[in-house]
Amino acid sequence: MTELGKRIVNILQKKSSWESDKERLLKEIQQMEDLDILQDVWTRYERVQKNPDISGTRNDPNSLLAYYLDITKEKPEEEFKNEKRRTYGRDGWPDIDMDFCDDRRHEIVNFLVGKYGRSRVASIGTVQTLKSKAELRRVIKALDPEKSINYTAKKPDQSGNFALQNEILGTLPKILKKRDGTLLKNLQEVYNEFNEFAAYMRKYPQVFETAKRMEGNISSSGIHPGGIILSPVDLSTLCPLHTTRGTNEDGQAGASKAMVTQFTMQDVESLGLIKIDVLGVSTLTTIDFATKLVKNNYGIDIDLSDLPLDDPLVLELYNSGKTDGIFQCEEAGMKQALQQIQINSFDDLMLAVAMYRPGPKDYIPQIAKRKQNPNLVQYAHPIVEKHTKSTYGIIVYQESAMHIFVELAGLTPTEGYTFIKGAAKKKPELFMSMKARFIKGASKISNKQVAESVWRQMEPFQGYAFCAGHSYAYAYLSWKTAYLKAHYPVEFICARLTEKSRRRKTDIVYKYEQDAIKNFGITIHPADLNRSKLTYIKIGEKDLLRPLLIKDVGDKAAEEIIRCQPFDPDDLLYSFGMKVGGAVNTKIVEVLASAKMFGNIPKPKVLSIFEAIKAGRQKSKGRQTGNLKKGIKGTVKRRKKTLDLDF
Numbered sequence: 001m002t003e004l005g006k007r008i009v010n011i012l013q014k015k016s017s018w019e020s021d022k023e024r025l026l027k028e029i030q031q032m033e034d035l036d037i038l039q040d041v042w043t044r045y046e047r048v049q050k051n052p053d054i055s056g057t058r059n060d061p062n063s064l065l066a067y068y069l070d071i072t073k074e075k076p077e078e079e080f081k082n083e084k085r086r087t088y089g090r091d092g093w094p095d096i097d098m099d100f101c102d103d104r105r106h107e108i109v110n111f112l113v114g115k116y117g118r119s120r121v122a123s124i125g126t127v128q129t130l131k132s133k134a135e136l137r138r139v140i141k142a143l144d145p146e147k148s149i150n151y152t153a154k155k156p157d158q159s160g161n162f163a164l165q166n167e168i169l170g171t172l173p174k175i176l177k178k179r180d181g182t183l184l185k186n187l188q189e190v191y192n193e194f195n196e197f198a199a200y201m202r203k204y205p206q207v208f209e210t211a212k213r214m215e216g217n218i219s220s221s222g223i224h225p226g227g228i229i230l231s232p233v234d235l236s237t238l239c240p241l242h243t244t245r246g247t248n249e250d251g252q253a254g255a256s257k258a259m260v261t262q263f264t265m266q267d268v269e270s271l272g273l274i275k276i277d278v279l280g281v282s283t284l285t286t287i288d289f290a291t292k293l294v295k296n297n298y299g300i301d302i303d304l305s306d307l308p309l310d311d312p313l314v315l316e317l318y319n320s321g322k323t324d325g326i327f328q329c330e331e332a333g334m335k336q337a338l339q340q341i342q343i344n345s346f347d348d349l350m351l352a353v354a355m356y357r358p359g360p361k362d363y364i365p366q367i368a369k370r371k372q373n374p375n376l377v378q379y380a381h382p383i384v385e386k387h388t389k390s391t392y393g394i395i396v397y398q399e400s401a402m403h404i405f406v407e408l409a410g411l412t413p414t415e416g417y418t419f420i421k422g423a424a425k426k427k428p429e430l431f432m433s434m435k436a437r438f439i440k441g442a443s444k445i446s447n448k449q450v451a452e453s454v455w456r457q458m459e460p461f462q463g464y465a466f467c468a469g470h471s472y473a474y475a476y477l478s479w480k481t482a483y484l485k486a487h488y489p490v491e492f493i494c495a496r497l498t499e500k501s502r503r504r505k506t507d508i509v510y511k512y513e514q515d516a517i518k519n520f521g522i523t524i525h526p527a528d529l530n531r532s533k534l535t536y537i538k539i540g541e542k543d544l545l546r547p548l549l550i551k552d553v554g555d556k557a558a559e560e561i562i563r564c565q566p567f568d569p570d571d572l573l574y575s576f577g578m579k580v581g582g583a584v585n586t587k588i589v590e591v592l593a594s595a596k597m598f599g600n601i602p603k604p605k606v607l608s609i610f611e612a613i614k615a616g617r618q619k620s621k622g623r624q625t626g627n628l629k630k631g632i633k634g635t636v637k638r639r640k641k642t643l644d645l646d647f
Contacts, residue, residue, distance in 0.1 A: 001029070001030070002038070004038055004039065005029050008042065009029065011069070012069075015068055021068075025065060028063065028065045032065070041065065041066070044069075045070070045071060047111060049070075098276065098277065099279050099280075099281040099284060100278065100279070101280065101281070101284040101285040102281055102285050103285050104285075105278060105280035109121075109278065112228060116231075118259070119234045119235060119236065120231045120234065121229070121230060121231075121259070122228070122229050123223050123224060123227065123228060123229075123244075123259065123261070124223070124227035124228065124261055124263075124264070124265050124275065125221060125223060125224070125260045125261045125262050125264060126221065126223060126224050126264060127220070127221050128220045128221070128222065129216050129217060129219060130218075132184075132186070132187050132190055132211075132215070133172065135211045135215055135217075136168065136169060136211050138214070139210045140164060140168065140204075141158075141161055141165065143204075144161055145206065145207055146161070146164055148160030148161050167200075168197070171194060171197040171200065172190065187211055187212050187215055191208070223244065224265060226277040226278050226279035226280075227275055227276075227277055228275070228276050228277075235259070238271055238273070239262065239263045239268060240261070240262040240263070241259055241261060241262060242260055242262055243258065244258045282503075283327045283481060284477075286499045287304065287481065287495075289495040289499070289535075290484050290491050290495035290496075291304065291484070293488075294484075294488050304480045304483070307479060307480065307483050310345070310346075311483060311486070313486040313487060314479065314482045315345075318338050319339060319343055321338075321339055322515065322519045322520075323335055323338065323482070324512055324515040325496040325512055325515070326478055327474070328477075331356075333356065334352070334356050337355070338352055340365065342368070346475065346479065348371075349475045350468075350475040351390070351391055351471075352364075353474045353475045354396050354397065354466040354468075354471040355396065360396070360466070367391075367392050367394060370394075377392050377393040378393065379393055380454050381450055383403075383404060383407050387399075387400040387403050387404050388400055397466060397467070399468045399469075400468070401458055402417065404454065404458070405420075408451075409438045409441030409442040410442075410444065411438070418434060419434045435455060439452060442455075489516075489520045490520075490522060490538055491538070493512060493515070493520065493522060493544070494535075494538055496512055497513065498547065500512065501549045502534070502549065516544070520542075521542055522542045522544060523540070523542060523544070524544050524546060525543060526596070527548055527550060528545060528597075529548075529561065529567055529572065529576065529592070529598075530565055530566050530567055531545060532545055532547050532548045533547060533548065534547050534548065535547055548561055550592070550595055552588075552591045553591055553592070554588075557585075557588045559583075560580055560581055560584050561580060561584060564576075564580050572599070573598050573609055574613065577609070577610050577614065578617070586610065586611060586614075589606065589607060590603065590606075592606075
């Protein structure tokens with residue numbers, strides 16, 4: 001064991017449960033040393049010690065060591081231990097996925113830059129390639145086969161060209177796939193599959209041939225939403241780089257002077273560099289704000305790392321369909337899936353989270369029937385039962401498939417990893433290459449009929465492989481939000497509304513407000529110039545006050561209004577006009593007047609008075625404040641406005 005390993009063991013020995021978990025912990029440390037990733041774990045441990053509020057999730061629930069070092073607050077279940085991630089023989093570094101409050105992600109990026117150096121840390125670049133429909137539009141526009149555009153005109157009319165684009169693309173479905181459901185890979189396959197489209201291509205052969213040549217070409221570049229690459233040397237010696245535009249100071253992707261690789265994720269991984277996903281998750285921001293509200297309102301510190309996983313209020317919430325704002329459970333289809341399955345345990349929630357995706361969600365009705373009638377569940381072999389009992393006999397998780405593959409066929413963990421890699425990465429050739437070895441090995445332990453039966457059960461798995469560790473992490477994060485909503489609905493809804501309103505997600509804000517009003521009896525009060533802030537505020541037992549983040553009122557204007565609060569309620573408009581600065585212009589005041597923020601004063605009158613106050617303030621610069629009202633009234637009279645000024 002290395003010196004770092006011994007140092008970590010000394011820390012772990014002080015934990016009360018060390019003896020019971022000693023064997024697993026020592027095994028993890030040894031495997032991480034073999035994979036040369038223990039130093040990264042130690043770096044994360046140091047980071048959490050400095051700032052306990054920042055900790056990652058996602059793959060961490062697979063690691064008992066991460067739990068003991070306080071990197072994650074959820075203790076992993078035995079069945080989800082990280083065997084898949086530690087398999088010997090994998091051809092690259094294991095993924096490191098971490099989720100953080102999205103408004104604090106920049107702290108992590110800055111930490112990495114400070115730790116390893118700016119020249120050794122970069123965001124991962126992405127490229128977008130031309131797909132069938134996009135390239136067809138571009139080619140039709142450029143070639144103009146009907147010669148409908150008059151390029152000599154000052155403003156060429158392109159409506160005819162657009163009409164032809166829509167006419168041709170209207171012959172294709174939204175998703176390009178064959179009748180058996182498999183996706184079409186290229187334009188030639190699209191041509192062979194759809195006769196009406198093929199007729200147009202025969203009419204315009206130049207369009208078809210040009211589009212085929214352009215297929216797969218790079219159309220634009222971008223930045224991976226969370227991918228960060230780390231290098232032991234200056235990155236410019238390994239791959240081409242570029243900097244991004246922007247004015248942010250936090251070093252996030254898209255910010256000023258942020259370094260981005262011109263190589264894609266696969267390219268940088270092939271260089272042997274470490275890729276980590278540092279994702280900003282808005283749900284974590286909501287949870288952080290909600291727990292602070294609970295602390296402020298009730299003096300209660302909620303330990304979200306040790307929630308009861310059989311809480312009846314939480315289970316009732318999942319089954320009620322009132323899951324707006326609950327992580328992973330907001331879509332109408334997911335609400336229906338939860339009610340079909342009937343969530344009676346945390347395992348049921350994990351299953352629902354794993355299954356509600358394209359492909360596996362088709363099995364949800366079957367799972368619901370098996371749950372209601374256990375007699376429908378049949379297992380081909382006791383090993384299959386051992387690993388699929390919690391999922392009602394259906395292979396859902398990558399770990400379950402790998403254990404079945406290894407235990408039933410007597411194959412190595414490396415071969416098991418190759419098997420699930422083919423499934424997870426949707427590489428059918430890699431997946432099917434393992435069939436003969438599985439049938440041969442499983443036939444020795446059982447018989448060929450059982451082996452073929454289990455393989456048939458695993459074949460659909462390649463289309464929807466899901467990591468149990470991810471499912472656990474997602475489900476537990478979902479459980480946290482459901483716990484807060486079930487026990488502290490006003491605080492949770494307040495936090496969720498604030499998070500969405502700060503991002504100007506007006507349609508989602510409306511949905512959440514309707515949920516609050518109809519399902520939880522909460523009254524939403526309109527924004528108030530004197531009391532509203534940048535967040536929703538609890539002003540009664542079941543009363544929330546909207547923030548000043550009204551549509552078309554920018555953050556700077558809202559901050560300026562808040563800075564100038566309070567305003568004289570008896571003379572609101574005058575007090576407002578006298579206090580606010582240049583960030584609040586006439587357009588902002590027009591929006592505020594439309595929202596009845598100045599009471600029942602008609603909008604034209606509000607604007608005239610505000611303009612008069614502005615003009616008076618400009619003219620009266622340097623005068624004594626006592627003469628200011630007189631100057632303002634004089635300005636209004638000279639504009640010949642018929643106003644009833646009540647200053």
